[in-house]
Amino acid sequence: MDNLTEEPSIPEPKVAYPAMSGARASTPEALLKSGGAESCRTRDESPGGDPGRKQFLAGIAALVGLGALSMPSLVRAGMAAAAEDSADAPDASLLRDGPRFDEDEAENIIVRMQKELQTAMRKPIEQRKWVMVIDLRKCTGCGACTISCIAENHLPAGVVYRPVMEEELGTYPNVSIRSTPRPCMQCETAPCVPVCPVRATWIRPDGIVDMDYDQCIGCRYCMTACPYHARTFDFGYDYSEGTPARQPYEEVPNYEYNKRWQQRKGRSPVGNVRKCHFCSHKIDAGMLPSCVTTCIGYATYFGDANDPESLVSELISRSNKIRLKEEMGTRPRVFYLI
Amino acid sequence: MQPSATVVAPRLNRTIDYRVSLGITFIALLFGAYGVIRVLVFKEHGALTSYVPWGLWVGVYVFLVWLEVGMILTYFLLRRFLQIEGLRLLAPVVMLAAISALIGALFVIGMDLGHPFRFWKAYLQPNFGSLMSWMIWLHTLYLFILVAELFAYFKGKDYVDRWKIYLNFLTYISIPIGVLLIAVIGGLFGVVAARPFWNASVLPLMFFIASLVAGLGLLILLHLIFSPTRGTPQYERTAVRMARVFLGAIIIGMIASLANGLVIAYPNVPAYAEGLKLVLFGPYWWTIWIVHLAIGVLVPLILLGLWRTRLWAIWAASICYLVGFTMVPVNIIIPGLAYPMPTMEGIKEAFHHPKLTFDYAPMFMEWQVVVFAVGLSLLIFTVGYRYIVEPYLREHH
Known part of the structure; x- marks a missing residue:
């Protein structure tokens, strides 16, 4: 668990990479002359005395002499040495993907966030500040959060609260994919709120941008005002559109904003603007948002930023955090770790 | 010259004109009725999507409001500042046309709402922090002013003379309210920082200029069709004077649009320039190049430049300008929405559904609703002319 909450503790590499070892080994010629051994020199060996090379050659000679006698044991020893080396060497995936943790620890992350949420719920609402942190290095773009959100809120066809944007970066052969889940940013200065002509959307004291479906007239001005395209309109489509009958799951009501909403044409939320609300109905019941608990890579974190001990407080204090379109001054409550 | 001496029979005096007008109106209403039913009963919203939430209906609404306010403002300006006396008796026609356009506009924007029958919430639970x-x-206030003025005309000449002070007061306050209304509608788009193509302080001013030019085009047409001075030298003189002003207004509007376009295009910042590129070279390039610039600007400029003293040229120029201008609001609203914001480009492919796309082309039912709204405006105008304007002008005659 601590692996995640602390800065990534990358082991000090024993092996000096060519780029690290200065001009001596940085040229292709030098590497060729040394037969590659230059690149494998350890840091604490002095290049002038070259004891490492002597030891290496002596070891090789001894191995050749004893080889015929003790081949099986040598193989085992070699494997053990290799294993030891790999343990000492920096883990490339660690450098790339940040800290990792095993399944039990990951479970503890969820438990910790859950406990922190329940602790926060004991405070008055205005003393909570919900934030979400999404670690883009861990997001695999699987879409589990998107689907769990749809399932939790019974979103109809054409409505999505948390799509995952995928971008292909670089050009072949240096390419990668970046997956960026995009929930509602729950902006502190939300541009969608002041434009509503009937006060159907507002910011709760805990920071969640709330909506009243019964108040919304469906003018869609808030949708034009959102720089994140985070609001979608419920056109009243079904997933079973064009099939003989509506499916039972489409008859099941949802409980957004702690109210019961039945999906029916002409009745809210059909004809309304809809958006992610951090599963406020679940939060109010002391539970984490669905996208947090269903993320297979444990890439989404949620909690109270007003609690200095909370996981999200630790995460958003890091220097590798960003917010989308920060230059607009909307001050989103969704942070990304890059 | 005494106005009564110049007055001839009003245009729709003959029953045949009235019937033809009603016939066209009912065809329009019949044609559009199914579109309205699809909106009100089947709760359809045409081709609008979550990423292009405003489309044809909002464009038509803006166009009708430009006409409505622009017509009254130009009428006032021409009467008060240019002292064009030939427009004096056109006042009830202008008021009626304005109220017809306003009701058409309110109808079409009502159809655009997800819950049109909740419109009353905007009155009882308003958020005055919202420009909407x-x-x-302001629309409501404007509606009351127009209704009050038309009511006076309905009651007859004596009533108008008796309440002249109050009616003049209403006319005067309708000017700042009209200016404010146009500025507010321009500002409604201009304040949206999330849409760089709209987000410009110059937009309310552009809306104001557009409203004046479009309103003047319609005012000329109303004068040519409905002026009680028809058949007199004053009729032609008035038309020619208005045509001169119209020519100047078109040139000013063109320069303002060009300046605005160049300011957007010159830095070529994608967030801003993308909308302009869509307008000029997008799939609907012909709406701006052919319909607006060629038919709506170039043809009127040629006609008014060469033959502005000929009535046929003034007729043709005002009709061409109005036809061409229908595309302007649509070309402001849709391109501002039809591309994802910078850094959010991935949203295009993030989740697939016909309602989660940046592609928008109005559906047939959207056009039906527009035709119904135009039919509604025509109906109000036709009936209003028959029962309000005509008796009033007959009294003068």
Whole structure:
């Protein structure tokens, strides 16, 4: 668990990479002359005395002499040495993907966030500040959060609260994919709120941008005002559109904003603007948002930023955090770790 | 010259004109009825999507409001500042045309709402921090002023003379309210920082200029069709004077649009320039190049430049300008929405559904609703002319 909450503790590499070892080994010629051994020199060996090379050659000679006698044991020893080396060497995936943790620890992350949420719920609402942190290095773009959100809120066809944007970066052969889940940013200065002509959307004291479906007239001005395209309109489509009958799951009501909403044409939320609300109905019941608990890579974190001990407080204090379109001054409550 | 001496029979005096007008109106209403039913009963919203939430209906609404306010403002300016006396008796026609356009506009924007029958919430629970609330309230105020003025004309000449002071007061306050209304509608788009193509302080001013030019085009047409001075030298003189002003207004509007376009295009910042590129070279390039610039600007400029003293040229120029201008609001609204914001480009492919796309082309049913709204405006105008304007002008005659 601590692996995640602390800065990534990358082991000090024993092996000096060519780029690290200065001009001596940085040229292709030098590497060729040394037969590659230059690149494998350890840091604490002095290049002038070259004891490492002597030891290496002596070891090789001894191995050749004893080889015929003790081949099986040598193989085992070699494997053990290799294993030891790999343990000492920096883990490339660690450098790339940040800290990792095993399944039990990951479970503890969820438990910790859950406990922190329940602790926060004991405070008055205005003393909570919900934030979400999404670690883009861990997001695999699987879409589990998107689907769990749809399932939790019974979103109809054409409505999505948390799509995952995928971008292909670089050009072949240096390419990668970046997956960026995009929930509602729950902006502190939300541009969608002041434009509503009937006060159907507002910011709760805990920071969640709330909506009243019964108040919304469906003018869609808030949708034009959102720089994140985070609001979608419920056109009243079904997933079973064009099939003989509506499916039972489409008859099941949802409980957004702690109210019961039945999906029916002409009745809210059909004809309304809809958006992610951090599963406020679940939060109010002391539970984490669905996208947090269903993320297979444990890439989404949620909690109270007003609690200095909370996981999200630790995460958003890091220097590798960003917010989308920060230059607009909307001050989103969704942070990304890059 | 005494106005009564110049007055001839009003245009729709003959029953045949009235019937033809009603016939066209009912065809329009019949044609559009199914579109309205699809909206009100089947709760359809045409081709609108979550990423292009405003489309044809909002464009038509803006166009009709430009006409409505622009017509009254130019009427006032021409009467008060240019002292064009030939427009004096056109006042009830202008008021009626304005109220017809306003009701058409309110109808079409009502159809655009997800819950049109909740419109009353904008009155009882308004948020005056929203420009849309201001727009709704100013519309209502404008509606009351127009209804009051038309009511006076309905009651007859004596009533108008008796309440002249109050009616003049209403006319005078309708000017700042009209200016404010146009500025608010321009500002409604201009304040949206999330849409760089709209987000410009110059937009309310552009809306104001557009409203004046479009309103003047319609005013000329109303004068040519409905002026009680028809058949007199004053009729032609008035038309020619208005045509000169119209020519100047078109040139000013063109320069303002060009300046605005160049300011957007010159830095070529994608967030801003993308909308302009869509307008000029997008799939609907012909709406701006052919319909607006060629038919709506170039043809009127040639006609008014060469033959502005000929009535046929003034007729043709005003019709061409109005036809061409229908595309302007649509070309402001849709391109501002039809591309994802910078850094959010991935949203295009993030989740697939026909309602989660940046591609928008109005559906047939959207056009039906527009035709119904135009039919509604025509109906109000036709009936209003028959029962309000005609008796009033007959009294003068």
